[in-house]
Amino acid sequence: xxxxxxxxxxxxxxxxxxxxxANVPSSLIExxxxxxxxxxxxxxxxxxxxTDRCNFRCPYCMPKEIFGKDxxxxxxxxxxxxxxxxxLTQVFIAHGVKKIRLTGGEPLLxxxxxxxxxxxxNLRSIDQQPLDLTLTTNGSLLGKKAQALKDAGLKxxxxxxxxxxxxxxxxxxxxxxxLSEVLASIDSALAVGFESVKINMVVKKGVxxxxxxPMIRHFKGSGVIPRFIxxxxxxNSNGWRLxxxxxxxxxIDLIQTEFPITPIDANYPGEVAQRWKFSDxxxxxxxxxxxxxxxxxxCTRARLSMEGKVYLCLFANQxxxxxxxxxxxADNLTLSNVLRSIWSQRTDRYSELRSQIKEDGTxxxxxEMSYIGG
Ligand code: SAM
Ligand code: SF4
Ligand code: SF4
Numbered sequence: 377x378x379x380x381x382x383x384x385x386x387x388x389x390x391x392x393x394x395x396x397x398a399n400v401p402s403s404l405i406e407x408x409x410x411x412x413x414x415x416x417x418x419x420x421x422x423x424x425x426x427t428d429r430c431n432f433r434c435p436y437c438m439p440k441e442i443f444g445k446d447x448x449x450x451x452x453x454x455x456x457x458x459x460x461x462x463x464l465t466q467v468f469i470a471h472g473v474k475k476i477r478l479t480g481g482e483p484l485l486x487x488x489x490x491x492x493x494x495x496x497x498n499l500r501s502i503d504q505q506p507l508d509l510t511l512t513t514n515g516s517l518l519g520k521k522a523q524a525l526k527d528a529g530l531k532x533x534x535x536x537x538x539x540x541x542x543x544x545x546x547x548x549x550x551x552x553x554x555l556s557e558v559l560a561s562i563d564s565a566l567a568v569g570f571e572s573v574k575i576n577m578v579v580k581k582g583v584x585x586x587x588x589x590p591m592i593r594h595f596k597g598s599g600v601i602p603r604f605i606x607x608x609x610x611x612n613s614n615g616w617r618l619x620x621x622x623x624x625x626x627x628i629d630l631i632q633t634e635f636p637i638t639p640i641d642a643n644y645p646g647e648v649a650q651r652w653k654f655s656d657x658x659x660x661x662x663x664x665x666x667x668x669x670x671x672x673x674x675c676t677r678a679r680l681s682m683e684g685k686v687y688l689c690l691f692a693n694q695x696x697x698x699x700x701x702x703x704x705x706a707d708n709l710t711l712s713n714v715l716r717s718i719w720s721q722r723t724d725r726y727s728e729l730r731s732q733i734k735e736d737g738t739x740x741x742x743x744e745m746s747y748i749g750g
Contacts (some may be wrong), residue, residue, distance in 0.1 A: 398486040407470035407712045409502035413688075413722035420646065420676035424461060424683040425749035426489065427481040427682055432514050434538070436578055438746045440550055442613040448572065454683045458492045460702055464680060465496060467548045467711045471719065473678075474501045475508040479749030481682070484517040490528040497529025510534065512576065512750055516553055518561035533565050534574040534603075540590035548584055562600060573600040574662075576750070581639040586628075591633055596658050603649050603662040609730070611744035624663035628652065631661070646674035672725035679748050686715070687748055689724035693741045738747060 411419045415620055433440045476496060483489055497509055510532040537558055538548035547556040565573045604627045608699050609616035627649035631637060649662030657677050679687040685695025696718050
C-alpha cells in the first residue's frame with residue numbers, strides 16, 4: 377500500500393505557515409493594489425466557499441461512502457459571518473482582486489446568500505469598478521433563488537450539469553435529483569437576465585461521456601455556454617484514476633464529428649476555459665483541461681474557505697487561518713500585511729507537477745473540493 381503523507385504544495389510546512397502569520401513586519405505597508413507571487417502571478421481572483429454542505433453526492437466530489445449521514449460538518453459559529461466575508465474580501469480587493477466567485481459545497485444552501493451577494497456587489501475594485509461577481513451552483517435551488525440573486529447584484533452564474541439523460545444525471549448527482557428541475561433552473565437563470573449563464577459538465581470517461589453531444593445539441597443557439605471539465609484528482613475521496621479522464625482534445629474531436637467549430641480568443645489573460653465557437657455563429661462552448669493542458673503559470677486564484685482559511689491552490693492541504701486573526705481584533709492593515717506575506721511567498725503549481733508527484737505512487741492529503749469550492 378502506498379503511504380499517505382501531507383503535501384504542502386506551496387512548499388510551506390505547517391510551522392512555516394504559522395510563522396508567516398506570526399511574523400508580519402511591524403511596520404505595516406499600505407496595500408498597493410497589486411501583488412505578485414514568486415512566479416510573478418498577480419492576485420486577481422477570489423473564490424469564496426460559503427458552506428461545506430451539499431444536497432448532492434456527486435461521486436467525483438462527495439462520494440456517499442465518505443460523505444455519509446455521520447459526516448461532521450462545520451457548525452454555524454465556525455462559519456465566517458457575511459460581515460466577516462465582506463471585510464476579508466475588501467482586504468483581497470486592496471491587493472488587486474477584481475473577480476469573485478461564490479461556491480461551496482452548495483452555496484445556495486447558505487441561508488440568506490442573496491444578502492451576501494448584495495454586500496459584495498456594493499464593493500468596488502481598487503480602480504473603482506464594480507467587481508465581476510459570479511456564483512457556481514448545482515442548480516437544485518436556483519429556480520426559487522434566481523430572481524433574488526439577480527436583484528442582489530449577481531452578474532453571472534454557472535450551473536453544474538453532468539448529463540442530459542435522466543438516468544445518467546441522477547447517477548451523477550447520486551441523490552436521485554430530477555433533471556427537469558435543473559433544466560427549469562437554467563430557464564429561470566435565462567429569464568431573469570444574468571449577463572452570462574454557463575454550464576459546467578465534469579466528464580468521466582465511460583461514465584457520462586455519451587452526454588457530451590446531447591449537451592451541445594440542447595444548448596446550441598440558446599445563449600447558454602457549456603464547458604466540459606476534465607475529471608480532476610481533487611481531494612482524497614473520489615478514487616481518481618487517469619484512465620477515467622477524457623481529455624479536452626477528445627471532447628473537441630467528438631464535437632467536431634457533428635459540428636464545424638473554430639477556436640476563439642480568451643476573454644482575458646488567464647481564462648481557465650479554452651473557447652470554441654460554432655461556425656454557424658450559433659454560440660460557443662469551452663473546455664477546461666486541468667489535467668492534460670495545465671494552466672498553473674497563469675493561475676491568479678486564491679480561495680477563502682467558509683471558516684476563513686486562505687488556500688493558494690485547489691490541491692493544497694494547508695490553509696492560512698485569517699478567522700482567528702479577525703476574531704482576535706486584527707485591524708485591516710494587519711490583515712492586509714498578512715495576505716501580502718502569504719501571497720508573495722506562493723509557489724504552488726500542482727497540476728504542472730502532477731505527473732512527477734504521482735510517479736512514485738505516493739498519495740497526498742489534499743483539501744476536499746466540497747470544502748474549498750471549484
Ligand atoms: N455545488 C456547486 C456545484 O456543483 O456547482 C458548487 C461547488 S462544486 C465543488 C464546483 C465545481 O467543481 C462544479 O462545477 C463541479 O462539477 C466541479 N468539480 C467537483 N469535483 C470535481 C472533480 N473531481 N473534477 C473536476 N471538477 C470537479
Ligand atoms: Fe455538491 Fe457541487 Fe460537489 Fe456535486 S460538485 S457534490 S453539487 S459540491
Ligand atoms: Fe492554480 Fe490549479 Fe495550478 Fe493550483 S493546480 S496553481 S489551483 S491552476
